Amino acid sequence: MLALTHIPSAKIDKGQRTHVARVSIDYDLAVRQHESYCRLLRRCGVNVRTLDVNRDSPDCVFIEDTAIVLDEVAVLASMGTEARRGEPSGIEPDLREYREVHRVEWPAKLEGGDVLPVGRTLLVGLSSRTNSAGVRALESIVNRYGYRVVPAPVHGCLHLKTACTALLDNSLLVSRSWLDTEALEGFHLIPIPEEEPWAANVLPIGKYVCMPAEHVQTTALIRELGFEVATVELSEFAKAEGGITCLSLLFNESKKV
16 A cells, blocks of 8 residues: 655645634644554555645645545546645646546646545545536546545535545444535444544544544544554644544555556
8 A cells, every 4th residue: 555645734724714713733743643643554564655746825734625536547636725726737747657647627626635445436525625526527437437426515624525435344434514425325334433524534444443632532433343443643633633544645656547
């Protein structure tokens, strides 16, 4: 596996906020936490490349939003906020080393944080950052590779992956208050504790489920389900509405098209 990550911008305090209050971010601590995150990925057997191509964008560390990378193809996002619209072009040369690249073009909106692959199904959040045109544009690209696209309305949070991610057995960890679970019919749903509404965003790698250290109840829940959990401190990125998946583009390095 390969993870593309991006160094935190010194301007991270000026990044976008949608559903959280703006509070001060400790930049030096954010840098250290990002380094710890990259070490965690390496401990899980991932090859990590850290980019420095969008440092003038306050939200550049949340590289997941810039693309959707599947085994067969990469799709450059069409960012839902103007302040981030240049970021996908910044990472495009690096993606082209591994995949054929397609683009979603404005006014279609699509961000990677709204796309959750579960086997050959792509759950796609309809959110403030991804619209129906973006879903259709993605579907027109990935259908030729045998993927099914399922829209899932999201409300009260930034992206689908804020409210829902898949565990290693393809069951879905969900925050029910933030998404329309009717769209998830046929999937096994595991609700997270109500006291930890942000804890549905986890990152499965190999035998591990990686997650922020502060979500202790959800960590216990996942361990009770029989999974090994690896944790890391990500407090400064949570202040910027970011979760553990947001900090990397993770994909199979060996399958180059």
